[in-house]
Amino acid sequence: QSALTQPPSASGSPGQSVTISCSGTSSDIGSYNYVSWYQQHPNKAPKLIIYEVNERPSGVPDRFSGSKSGNTASLTVSGLQAADEALYYCSSYTGINNLVFGGGTKLTVL
């Protein structure tokens, strides 16, 4: 069982927005702003899309945004596109030099 809890699936129609949650505890998400999100297409390496809760690496479109409230982080994908269909994983620093990931959410574009 993964340390962070994500819904197994999410879906939306092209052009719509969808939000994926990532639930942790006061020891990880609740204590640190070191939450990242990754996008992974089948048989591909993960791609970093959000770091430090709401920062986007160069080249990632602003349709992807991140936020955090209490022990839960969220990823919002706006203006859904077919290419956004993928697995999305969250991660969080836990202190004592450790990092935990979520189990992943499969995003389907209807």
Place this chain on the structure above:
Amino acid sequence: QVQLQESGPGLVKPSGTLSLTCAVSGGSIGSSNWWTWVRQPPGKGQEWIGEIYHDGTTSYNPSLKSRVTISIDKSKNQFSLKLKSVTAADTAVYYCARVLTSWAFDIWGQGRMVTVAS
């Protein structure tokens, strides 16, 4: 741009040692970055294994610390992972990656599937 490529045996016997290397191209491993290993068991989420700085400083996942060694070879521009006393639970795709900042990994290798079986 910087690219990473994992290499090593795809099959390891139980109780043996898993050994993988990550070759860095398009940039120097001696830059100011940390470098890390992450694994993903089939059908499951990722697990952070550990990381290394260019000066050899390491940090490991407490749950794997007793079995893991990560090393760096700046002359070959690569870093390596050794995991000893493996069991079937260590079967996974192993990725190497570059640490961007604050526990975020911005460049990943393609991954190496390692199966632990006799």
